Amino acid sequence: MATTVAPVEVTLGRRQLYMLPTRYGLLFALVATVLLLASINYGNGLGYALTFLLVAIAVVSMLHTHRNLHRLRVAPGACVPVFAGETAQFELVLTNNADTPRFGVVIEQNGAEVARADIAARATAAVMLGQRVTRRGWQTLPAFRLATHFPLGLLYSWSRPVHIDHRCLVYPAPAAPLPFRTTPTETLRPEQGQRLGGDDFIGVREYQPGDSPRHIDWKAFARTGMLTTKQFGGGYQALVWLDWDALPEFDTEARLSVLARWVLEGEAAGAHYGLRLPGIVIAPDHGEAHEHVCLKALALFELRP
Amino acid sequence: MNPAPDREAFYWLYLTAVCAVLPAVAQLPLWLVAAFSLSLGWRFASDHRGWRRPGRALRTLLLIAIVIAVYRQYGSVLGREPGVALLVGLLGLKFLEIRTLRDYLLSVFLFYLVLLGAYLQEQALWLGAWTLLTVSISLVAMIHVVQPRGLATRAKLKHAALLVAKALPLMLVAYLLFPRIQGTLWGLPADAHAGLTGLSEIMRPGSINSLSESTAPAFRVTFEGAMPPLRDLYWRSLVLTKTDGHSWSRPRAFAAADESFEGLGEPVRYTVTLESSNKPWMPVLDLPAEIPPEGRARNGYTLEFRMAMHERQTYTLNSYPRYRTPPLEPEERAANLQLPEETSPRVRALAERWRHESTEPLAVARAALAHFRQENFVYTLKPPLLGADPVDEFLFDTRRGFCEHYTAAFVTLMRAAGVPARIVNGYQGGEVNAAGNYLIVRQSDAHAWAEIWVPGDGWVRVDPTNAVAPERIEIGSDALRRLAERGVVPGSLAPAAVLKAIELSGLDRVFLHTRLYWDLANLSWYRWVVGYSKQRQERFLTGLGFGEISWEKLLTALGVGGLAILLAYLVWQWRPRPERDPVQAQYLRFCRKLARTGLVRAAHEGPLDFARRASGTRADLAPTIGDITRLYLKLRYGPGELSGERQVLKRAVAAFRV
Known part of the structure; x- marks a missing residue:
């Protein structure tokens, strides 16, 4: 972008x-x-x-x-x-x-x-x-x-x-991989250890900009010429909040680095993820544009414009 | 800049080297030319075949060898010729070690000095053109090392030519106005001049003739007024009075700087540009009324330079074609009557007979000329050789000869008849160059004639050759050669037939014209390049209204002139140009296409409004109009742009059809 x-x-x-x-x-x-x-x-x-x-x-x-x-x-x-x-x-x-x-x-x-x-x-x-x-x-x-x-x-x-x-x-430079954490206040929580997005095919829907190319049903595209996206779920709603408050032992820059890593992983896994920073809340979504919005918020956090 | 020259850079350097060394090749020893070529070849082989290049030790050895060889060749390593030889040798060696840009450019620059070395030997017209070529190629070499990629060879050549073309006006101003000095900064080495040939001091009729065949220019003349007719143009160089029967020479004594004469009628003013001759003689028209500052008088109203001239010279003076000389001193009279004891009785008897008929010198001369005309005398450029008594043999046996034979025989007869007489050596006539309005006198126009002393009139010119071959005087030696080529014996034809016989064929005429223009180009070249001395500069600039010339004034003029040209270039370069934004240009092209269908964008109408209106009128074009307008707005007003987007717009506009 x-x-x-x-x-x-x-x-x-x-x-x-x-x-x-x-x-x-x-x-x-x-x-x-x-x-x-x-x-x-x-x-x-x-x-x-x-x-x-x-x-x-x-x-x-x-x-x-x-x-x-x-x-x-x-x-x-x-x-x-x-x-x-x-x-x-x-x-x-x-x-x-x-x-x-x-x-x-x-x-x-x-x-x-x-x-x-x-x-x-x-x-x-x-x-x-x-x-x-x-x-x-x-x-x-x-x-x-x-x-x-x-x-x-x-x-x-x-x-x-x-x-x-x-x-x-x-x-921010992404930190070394670190398992997801959530805060106790989390209400809608996915299962720990469950791979976000799941492995089970649950159907197709019309292609929307931002969908990962890996999930496009290329065979169907070859047949019909219509772009459709395969959806995976496994029964869980793959949704995660990436939360500033979940990382109390880190200083500001380190927290931003960890969050950046999580944004990348969440996007790679095809999950819906939201970002909560002090004073900033970005609603869960996915796709390249969303990834950029999240990373930009991390990049500019507490910096004067 | 590019740190190291690449292969192509070397091609240009080889070319520069060959161009720069070529004019100097004639003055270089053969071994040096061979060594230079071998060095270039070695470099080429090392670049292309992977040959080993010599190491530092071998290079030092080669360097020492070249210095020693040059020293052995010239006996010195200083001075002009050894200097040029050394420079060429070292530049050849340099090829073996060029690695960096610095080495490369230094070599290019030093080849300019090699060019200068060639100029010191010769400054011919072709060398001027050759210089422009060589410098242009050296510029290509420089452009290439600065910018090895991106420019096609043609573009490099064009850029070099453009630089040279723009430099020429500046060069011209500097060339004409840079103060020339008289003399030298340091001593000229002894080898600064090379040897050439000219007239001979001693005339030996019947021995050989080398002059008549050479068409090399001896000198050129411009007349300030009208040019006198060819037959009156007698250019005297030497007056020969002493004879031993075989040869004629000048008196040993440095005679008669006080010779005077009375000029009759109007003088002729003219400027002679004399080719280098290695002789001091100054050909002047009969009879010179003054002595130019660079000359001095010799016997018989001849002039000469104070020393032998190795370079072209220019002098201006007045001559009186009609004159009266004062009475002879007794010893002068004796000198002009001197004959060797062994003069043959037949000759003396012939002279005696004429003297009996009349004591009047002119009558005796007329009798002699009549003799030449009536008897079977023939003018030829290839006479038989003469033996022990050339005058006698010529007069009574062979009767074939050219001016020297006739004049020597005539003067001998005159002296035998008691009339003071002498031989004048010089040139007669010349070739009129109508293209440049001047006269070319060639070595083949060399001539000998006689002067006899007539009481009351003084020295009177008599040209005995005239009696035999009037064409020789009327039409010049060039036409005479043409007659000889066609097998016509001079003196055997009626004048009209002679004219017909010497008429040139069409091709010859073209050739003659070309030759005349070429000669004009050479003369101009000489005047403005080789002979552009301090005096010539002063004369030229005074003519332009500069007034008194001083070097301060010249340098000021040079500065002002140079800056004016530079300023003109800058004004041209900085001229306000309509800021034609390439993006906008494309949009305007798009609008022009739409205007052809009647959809003209109003002055107040923004691109969006116009697009809306146009799409409404031409629904079929609406998508394209929308695309182009959007892209235009993004490129022109939008933030930033992606490379390639302009190309998209350009292609879209080009493809747009109404």
Whole structure:
């Protein structure tokens, strides 16, 4: 499920771009100086011509290097939520509104290249910035720079640090598996040790979005073309409340981790599960959307929005 | 940047290397060219066949071997030729160790120095074009290592060509305005000039003739006024007075810087661009009224440079086609009557006879010319060789020869008849290049003629060859060669028939025109590249209205000119362009398609309202209209987008049919 954030995009203007020669550029300048001195000494017309041609090419390449970044539009793309400890993939959409393609556009973080893109004329390209995230909640993409050496490698142009409002939802890291617990106040309780959802086939019903693909009656689909979902029960209503209060010996983060693990297990088992957190109650349900709602509640628990 | 050059990068480097070394190959020893090629081959084999590359020890050994070999070849490792040789050798070795981007780019840059090495030898027009090619290829090599993927070869070539094309105006400004200096920064090595041929100081009629066959340009002339007719264009280089019967030479004494004459009529002003000749002689039109600053006077109104000229030179001066020279000093008179004791009696007798008929010098000369015309004398470029007494043999036996034979015989006869006479060596005529409005004088236009001293008039030019082959003077040596090729004996045809005989066929005419334009291109190249010196720069810029030239002024102009071009590029690059959002462009295309059916979106109408109205009118299109509008709204106003969604919109609009 893609989570997106406010589209704050950046277009690189003249004032945001800098340029300096690379060490290869300095070497080139040295060779040009030698050529010039030799041309002067020998009064060699072609030597002068070659010298000035090379210098002029370096100057023109400056314009091309600048052009490679100037007016490039950077916008946030999608970012799939991840669990803490994983690598979040921030998508960046680079839009080239110019009539010339842009080559070798490099995205740098802390001076190191993290992504590279070529963007055709009047087109967009998407790049992924992998970012290790350790804490739950909304994590923003750290500032990055755009840079390029194109076309000749004699010059290096880079942008000021670009901050765009690009956030990724980070779920709490799931804890190690732990048996379900329920609180004494629970009224509707499933049997302990009973596998939720049961093994017994109890019939089919019409497919609803969110049903696990493993329960779709594919044979019936092949016959009739209608999507139906097989239902399993075993006589019990597979319903569970995942409760904050059931875990008194853990601290907040650990509780959230355990609850996250239970959400995953409940979803995997095809159960109906609800979530109770201090001040938040999410009614029992199942399916990917429900799983996301629960994990998001855990991710953002007690964090300011 | 890409840390290490890949295989394709090496292909471009090989190409750069070959292009850069090729113009210098002629001046490099064969073993060095072989070593360079072997190094490239070794690198190729190691990349493609897995051959072992030499280790550091072997590379050091090879390096020492190359330095020693260059030293043995040239006796030095400094100076121009050993320098270029060493550079090529070391660049070859470098191929064996290139691993990093730094090594790679350094090699590319150093090949520019190899190009310069070739220029020091020769600065021909084709080298200019070759330079553009080589530099473009080196740019492709650089583009490739910076951006190894994503660009097709064509795109790389195009980008390199674009860089060069945009650089040319900047280069031109810098080239024309960069202050040129007189002289050198450090001493030129002794081998800075190579040897060439020209006229000879000593004339030996009947020995050999090497000049007449060479069509290489000797010099080119532009006239400030109208060009005098070809037959009046006598370019004097040397005046020969001393003879031993076989050869003619200049007097040893450094004579007569105070020779003067009285110019008659209007002077002709012209500029000569002289090819390098390794000789100091300055061909000038009869008779030079001034001495250009770089020259000095020699005997007989000839001029020469202060030293032998190894490079092309340009000088401007006035000449008077009509003149009167002052009376002869006694010793000068004696020098111009000098004949060897052993001059044959037959020759003396012939001269004696004419002197008896008239003591008037001009009459004696006319008698001699009549003799050439009436007797069976033939003009030919391939005369028989002459023996012990060339003048006698020519006059009485062979009677076949070209200008040198006729002039030597004529001057001998004149002196024998008591008329002071001398030989003038130089060039006659030339070829008019209408394309560039100038005259090309070739080595084959080399000519010898006589001057006799007439009381009252002074030195008077007499061209004895004229008596035999008037075409030689009227139509020039080139046409004469054509006559010879067609088997026509000069002097044997009526003038009209001669003209017909020398007329060019269609193909020849095209060839001639091409040649003339090519010559013009070369002359322009010379003027603006090889000969663009401090003086030439001053003349050019003063002509543009720069006024007094100083290097501060030039550098300021260079800065202003360069910045102006740069600014023009920037204005073009930064020009406001309509912000055409690709998504919106697709939606507008969709609206245009609907407009064709009469469904025009009103200015106030939002996309949703328009979609509703359009779907109402065209129920058949309603689902597609809805899909496109939804996708458009999501992409344009919605939060974020998935990569590929734009392609979906584009395809949907393209597939939309009304």
